Amino acid sequence: MRIDRIECIALSLPLKRFFETSFGRFFEREIVLVKVFTNEGTGIGECPVFGPFYSYETLETARHIIHDYIAPAVTQQEISGIEDYIDKVSFIRGHNMAKSGVEFALWDVFAQKAGLALHKLLGGVKSKIPCGISIGVQNSIEELLEEIKKNLELGYQRVKLKIQPGWDIKVVEQVRGSYENIPLMVDANSAYTLADIEVFKALDKFGLMMIEQPLGHEDLYFHSQLQRQLETPICLDESIHSPETAEAAIKMDSCRIINIKPPRIGGLFHTVKIHDLCLHHGIDIWCGGMLETGLGRVFNLAAASLEAFNLPNDIMPSGAYFAGDIISPGIAMDKDGYIRLLDKPGLGYELDFEMVRKYATE
Ligand code: OSB
Ligand code: MG
Numbered sequence: 001m002r003i004d005r006i007e008c009i010a011l012s013l014p015l016k017r018f019f020e021t022s023f024g025r026f027f028e029r030e031i032v033l034v035k036v037f038t039n040e041g042t043g044i045g046e047c048p049v050f051g052p053f054y055s056y057e058t059l060e061t062a063r064h065i066i067h068d069y070i071a072p073a074v075t076q077q078e079i080s081g082i083e084d085y086i087d088k089v090s091f092i093r094g095h096n097m098a099k100s101g102v103e104f105a106l107w108d109v110f111a112q113k114a115g116l117a118l119h120k121l122l123g124g125v126k127s128k129i130p131c132g133i134s135i136g137v138q139n140s141i142e143e144l145l146e147e148i149k150k151n152l153e154l155g156y157q158r159v160k161l162k163i164q165p166g167w168d169i170k171v172v173e174q175v176r177g178s179y180e181n182i183p184l185m186v187d188a189n190s191a192y193t194l195a196d197i198e199v200f201k202a203l204d205k206f207g208l209m210m211i212e213q214p215l216g217h218e219d220l221y222f223h224s225q226l227q228r229q230l231e232t233p234i235c236l237d238e239s240i241h242s243p244e245t246a247e248a249a250i251k252m253d254s255c256r257i258i259n260i261k262p263p264r265i266g267g268l269f270h271t272v273k274i275h276d277l278c279l280h281h282g283i284d285i286w287c288g289g290m291l292e293t294g295l296g297r298v299f300n301l302a303a304a305s306l307e308a309f310n311l312p313n314d315i316m317p318s319g320a321y322f323a324g325d326i327i328s329p330g331i332a333m334d335k336d337g338y339i340r341l342l343d344k345p346g347l348g349y350e351l352d353f354e355m356v357r358k359y360a361t362e
Contacts, residue, residue, distance in 0.1 A: 022164035022191035036105035045104025048290035103267030124305025132312035158183035289314035
């Protein structure tokens with residue numbers, strides 16, 4: 001297969017309601033839509049960059065890396081498969097979201113060419129994917145309890161609360177007061193240090209499924225120190241960039257669970273690698289999200305269809321956070337909190353050009 005051209009389109013989608021994490025409150029979602037034109041068809045992917053709050057990648061760095069480094073390394077030549085693409089861009093250090101945006105589009109082309117649904121081509125074994133909801137920091141506890149109620153009624157199988165200093169122990173205590181038995185977890189997005197050990201010892205008493213990324217976004221060592229003092233499993237998100245960091249984290253006992261976000265680790269090829277590693281070591285995994293559009297969620301759904309993804313995922317239907325979506329049909333979740341995988345060749349969804357035009361920023 002030969003890649004002729006790669007195109008990036010910047011999109012900005014308004015959120016239905018603000019989304020707040022320990023790194024900020026957001027009202028809109030800016031992402032990069034990636035189109036890869038090959039001699040065997042066109043594929044689409046997305047880079048769900050967040051600005052330098054979550055990681056160093058931004059809309060501008062993703063476009064820059066794709067146009068000025070990835071495209072020259074992979075266009076106008078034969079690409080034998082995904083692994084060949086991974087090899088050809090491996091000289092670029094980091095910039096996993098930029099790399100994965102193009103990788104996703106290539107998976108789309110290869111799945112179309114094989115006449116297989118993407119999740120089947122990847123080796124997925126599931127027909128439906130369990131969903132959890134991620135609920136941001138709210139203005140008040142009352143507002144939070146209202147959000148939880150609404151989302152449980154929609155069918156989500158677990159609730160993840162964003163926490164930060166000042167919005168942690170009391171909040172979890174009150175949520176547990178109203179919902180004694182729901183599958184509940186928290187995500188700190190690196191808002192604490194080991195000096196906050198007492199916060200985690202207090203959280204340890206609430207029967208949480210896990211505490212996601214409590215400490216530094218690059219850290220493995222301090223997480224291993226924290227994990228040995230807690231019953232609750234630590235789940236790493238930001239700190240895991242690659243199969244190598246995943247292996248180091250497992251060997252250091254920095255976590256018992258890994259949140260695999262395909263864009264954060266450079267795409268679906270590395271997703272399979274980390275999946276296999278976690279299966280081997282008995283580490284639980286689930287697929288995280290970056291407030292992707294429906295398009296980004298399709299790649300996450302394929303990841304979550306792999307055997308060892310055994311916990312509810314941060315994969316939401318269209319309409320969870322956005323009023324409109326850029327794919328058609330929209331992604332739907334049933335009342336039991338499952339998204340059914342489609343069995344059409346390729347992604348199974350089409351780009352909605354009218355919505356893309358509506359949200360394009362240039
Ligand atoms: O840390 O998991 C995270 C959203 C944006 C950036 C980081 C995170 C999140 C979420 C939302 O928690 C998950 C989702 O719905 O995509
Ligand atoms: Mg997280």
